[in-house]
Amino acid sequence: MLISFSNRCQIIILFLFCSLKTYAQTPIEKCKLIKSYQYNIYTVTTDDVRCLAKNSENPNTIFYTFASWCQPCVYTLPYLFTIELVSKVDVYVVLVDKENSRSNYQSREHIYELKKNSDLPIDTNILVIKDLDKGGQSKKYKDFLKKITPNKFEIIDDMSKFIVLNRAGEVQLVTSYKDKEDNADWKNPKPMIKRIVLPLLEKRTR
Numbered sequence: 001m002l003i004s005f006s007n008r009c010q011i012i013i014l015f016l017f018c019s020l021k022t023y024a025q026t027p028i029e030k031c032k033l034i035k036s037y038q039y040n041i042y043t044v045t046t047d048d049v050r051c052l053a054k055n056s057e058n059p060n061t062i063f064y065t066f067a068s069w070c071q072p073c074v075y076t077l078p079y080l081f082t083i084e085l086v087s088k089v090d091v092y093v094v095l096v097d098k099e100n101s102r103s104n105y106q107s108r109e110h111i112y113e114l115k116k117n118s119d120l121p122i123d124t125n126i127l128v129i130k131d132l133d134k135g136g137q138s139k140k141y142k143d144f145l146k147k148i149t150p151n152k153f154e155i156i157d158d159m160s161k162f163i164v165l166n167r168a169g170e171v172q173l174v175t176s177y178k179d180k181e182d183n184a185d186w187k188n189p190k191p192m193i194k195r196i197v198l199p200l201l202e203k204r205t206r
Helices: 005-023 046-054 071-086 102-115 137-148 190-200
Strands: 042-044 060-066 089-095 125-129 162-166 171-174
Touching (some): 042 046, 046 060, 046 162, 060 071, 071 089, 071 102, 102 125, 125 137
Parallel strands (some): 060 089
Antiparallel strands (some): 060 162, 162 171
């Protein structure tokens, strides 16, 4: 059956539209992440984290572990967003509390409020570690760190971690409080960031 010129044009336009939509998908869409049943936050496993890094258009991706009740996390967050502004990197804030914890709402609102004062979009990529079938916040966080941390790094279940992956899904860095021991001011993570995080990243050209 012959297809009219008009119909062929419609088919071509539809094909191009579908191709463009597929091309424009974000890493979150490509990895088919599922939102938690509360607070509109995507849940992740370590496999999801690797998938996000592999589907990034940037050479590296940072996953930063955070909770609103963690003071080092709160002090470090502005520096994280500065890194996002100046480097070719995707940044995700990874919440560690149980999916239904009120703390996740507080963390999300804190992040949104901070973003209002930056040049970055408000809709920061916020994730929460997927709950285990059994166990609480501490158990699932330890399980997450055990699975994501390479042998060359010590597994320490502290907070405010920079977990850096390249586009191959390989973990390049997992920080801990020990990386800040030489800092005179524990509220200032800048020396640690400058020493071991920034050397892994490419600068953004404006």
